[in-house]
Amino acid sequence: MLKTRLKEFRAKHNMSQETLARLVGVRRETIGHLERGNYNPSLKLAWDISKVFNVSIEEIFQYTEEE
Amino acid sequence: MLKTRLKEFRAKHNMSQETLARLVGVRRETIGHLERGNYNPSLKLAWDISKVFNVSIEEIFQYTEEE
């Protein structure tokens, strides 16, 4: 199961889904779905997002055994 | 552009594509395509592979601006 701290990072940076989406070249809805755990991103998207916040991928995304 | 050190890590661990594929639950061909840069993996696959080698995702996969 994918756990993401995306919303938390966005809040910390005072950044809207729309702004983040534009920065990484996807749609706002994609960010929203991601935050709500609707699907697992591509490595590229995860990479781009982590670069925006200047942290490692693992700091934002973690997989855990179910729950 | 995606650069991967997958083949290198496999060699270091003396592990075949087939074995790695089974460990992370994908097909051998998927590992092969990945090593040859045929496509970008899902975050889940990248995560699982990095766990096999006990390193961070970024140690195995890196995106660079073209080349």
Add this chain to the structure above:
DNA sequence: TATTTATGTTATATAATTCTAACAAGATGA
């Protein structure tokens, strides 16, 4: 030599991500 192992490669199918477009609603501020 014969056989097994590892990898490359390709074509088609399936599943998942992402796009696109739309509507709704709460919060905020003029």
Add this chain to the structure above:
DNA sequence: TCATCTTGTTAGAATTATATAACATAAATA
């Protein structure tokens, strides 16, 4: 109140990852 911003949500299309099934070949090894 009215307008704007932000997020939720949904349905269908488009794109991409991955599965599946073949066949080929080179290396290793019995």
